Amino acid sequence: MAYTTIDDPTLYFSTTTYTGDGNQNRAVTIDGTGMQPDWLWVKNRSAAEGHVVGDSVRGATIRLIPNDNGAEATRATNIASFTSDGFTVANGGVDGAVNTDAATYVSWAWKKVAGVFDIVTYAGNNTGSRQVSHNLGVVPSLIIIKNRTNASSWWVGSTEIPFTWNTDYLQLNETAAKGTDGGGHIFGAVPTSSYFVPGDNNDTNGNSNNYVAYLFGNKQGVSKVGSYLGNGNADGTYIHLGFKPAFFMLKGVFGEPWLMYDNKRLGYNVRNDQLIANTTGAEDGSTASWYIDILSNGVKLRGNDTAINGTNSAGYIYMAFAENPFVTSGGVPATAR
Numbered sequence: 001m002a003y004t005t006i007d008d009p010t011l012y013f014s015t016t017t018y019t020g021d022g023n024q025n026r027a028v029t030i031d032g033t034g035m036q037p038d039w040l041w042v043k044n045r046s047a048a049e050g051h052v053v054g055d056s057v058r059g060a061t062i063r064l065i066p067n068d069n070g071a072e073a074t075r076a077t078n079i080a081s082f083t084s085d086g087f088t089v090a091n092g093g094v095d096g097a098v099n100t101d102a103a104t105y106v107s108w109a110w111k112k113v114a115g116v117f118d119i120v121t122y123a124g125n126n127t128g129s130r131q132v133s134h135n136l137g138v139v140p141s142l143i144i145i146k147n148r149t150n151a152s153s154w155w156v157g158s159t160e161i162p163f164t165w166n167t168d169y170l171q172l173n174e175t176a177a178k179g180t181d182g183g184g185h186i187f188g189a190v191p192t193s194s195y196f197v198p199g200d201n202n203d204t205n206g207n208s209n210n211y212v213a214y215l216f217g218n219k220q221g222v223s224k225v226g227s228y229l230g231n232g233n234a235d236g237t238y239i240h241l242g243f244k245p246a247f248f249m250l251k252g253v254f255g256e257p258w259l260m261y262d263n264k265r266l267g268y269n270v271r272n273d274q275l276i277a278n279t280t281g282a283e284d285g286s287t288a289s290w291y292i293d294i295l296s297n298g299v300k301l302r303g304n305d306t307a308i309n310g311t312n313s314a315g316y317i318y319m320a321f322a323e324n325p326f327v328t329s330g331g332v333p334a335t336a337r
Contacts, residue, residue, distance in 0.1 A: 009222050009322035011035060012116045014109050015246050015262040016086070017045075022101030024091040025080050030109050031264065034085030037109035038119060039214065041066070042079065042089070042097070043275055045104040045265065045283040049097045054079040056112075057119045058212060060087065064146060067173050067278050072148045072212075106265055106275070108247055110321075114138075115219045121148075124209040128188050128200035132213065140191050140215040141225035142319060144172060145198060149209040152202065157187040161227050162253055162315050165190045166197075170251065170317070173278050177255035178314065216319060224320045227253075230309035234289075236301025237309055243322035244296045249277065254314040256307045261292055261299075263323050269293040270302050 010032030018028050030037065038056040043049075051066040060082045063075040078098050080088040087107070089098040096103060110117045114137035122132045134140070142158045154172035159165055166184045170176070181187075186204055188197030196213070198204040204211065218224050221243050231237050246263045258277035265283065266273040271292050272285030285291075289303030299320070301309045308316070 008033070009243070009246065009324065012111050012113050012222055013246060013321040015264040016107045016109065017264050018105050018107070020089075020096075020099040020101055020103040020105060022091055022099060025088045026091075026099055027083065027088050028086045028107065030086040030107075035109065035111050036082050036084050037087060038112040039110040039117070040079060040082070040087055041108045043106055044096055044098075044100070045106055045275070047096055047100070047103055048280045048282050050280050051277065052078050052097045054082075055119050055212070055214075056082060057121055058148070064148075064212075066154060067276075067280055069151045069153050069173055071150055072146075106262065108262065115217045116223050117217070118215045120213045120215065122198075122211055122213070124198075124202070124205040124207055124211060126200055126205060126207045128184055128205075129197065130188070130205060131195040131197055133195050134213075134215055136193070136215045136217050138193050138217045138219075140196060141218045142216045142317075143187075143191065143196060144214045145204045146212050147203060147206070147209055148212055150202065150206075155186050155204055158225060158317060159191065160225050160317065162317070170253070171278075172258060175255055175257050175278055178253045222322050225318070226320075227315050227317050229313070229315045230301070230304075230306075230311055232304050232309065232311040234302070234304050236303060239299045239301070239318065241298040241320050241322075243298075243320075244324060245294055245299060245320040246323035247321040248292070248294070248299055248318065249320075250308060250316050250318040252307060252310065252312065252314070252316050254312045259290060259307060261294065263294060269295075 014032040016031045041053045054060040077090045080090045118136040145155045156170040166187045169186045185199040185201045248261045251258045260275045289305030291302040293300040
């Protein structure tokens with residue numbers, strides 16, 4: 001039977017590893033198609049350094065730190081520029097965040113494309129009914145909002161179970177459990193395929209504050225935001241994605257770290273190379289109960305720790321992007337192997 005790809009996921013997302021050389025404007029070519037990124041996330045794997053993100057809307061050198069609640073800052077000593085096939089990093093960066101000589105790094109790069117990912121900036125007005133337009137073209141499955149002007153958490157809302165939009169939220173920079181906001185102060189009305197509604201306070205929509213929102217959609221064979229329940233066993237839950245993931249991030253909604261896995265840092269199963277989005281920690285494979293397998297059609301959990309596979313009924317949320325999905329000629333994803 002003939003097999004075809006739904007889309008080439010490397011047009012939308014790619015994981016790239018590199019070793020720092022300490023030189024100014026060191027060029028890094030993104031693995032795969034060598035795309036010019038719209039959102040770039042870099043982490044030092046070998047040392048405890050902050051995560052660094054930049055994007056094409058605010059500017060590559062305007063840094064935000066996902067593990068920190070700080071406002072944005074212009075740092076030419078971190079990500080220096082986006083290029084047609086990747087990006088450049090400065091000589092060492094702030095505290096070794098992007099290019100210390102001999103340190104190892106990972107980058108995750110996203111491209112703005114309908115149905116998968118979009119970036120929106122807006123000025124707050126403290127009005128709960130305010131509609132912010134976007135170009136995702138579908139109802140977002142997950143939105144991350146960050147106050148650029150003042151210190152505030154990275155607010156995460158989702159339209160996927162186990163979330164109720166405009167009452168439930170998580171914080172990317174915290175291990176905290178899902179919060180509940182009955183007044184719509186963090187997120188407002190349910191988003192649509194053309195706009196979303198932030199809340200009515202300084203966290204997501206304050207007067208004289210500027211914001212950035214990252215929006216993620218579900219696209220067959222390319223990207224998926226979803227949820228699962230753990231089984232509490234070392235032979236853990238299988239999570240069907242319909243593709244082999246290049247990136248997989250999960251969090252226990254009841255209060256656990258944001259664990260990050262990908263297809264490039266280790267390259268084989270069992271994956272014991274997790275990074276944590278809400279801390280500065282280096283890559284650490286010492287917690288065996290956090291291990292996973294990356295399979296051709298999803299993820300198999302290999303531990304029973306509450307961080308990935310406990311029995312709490314609140315469950316887990318995840319976000320995944322594909323490496324290279326194969327489907328039948330009828331559009332049915334291939335079985336895991």
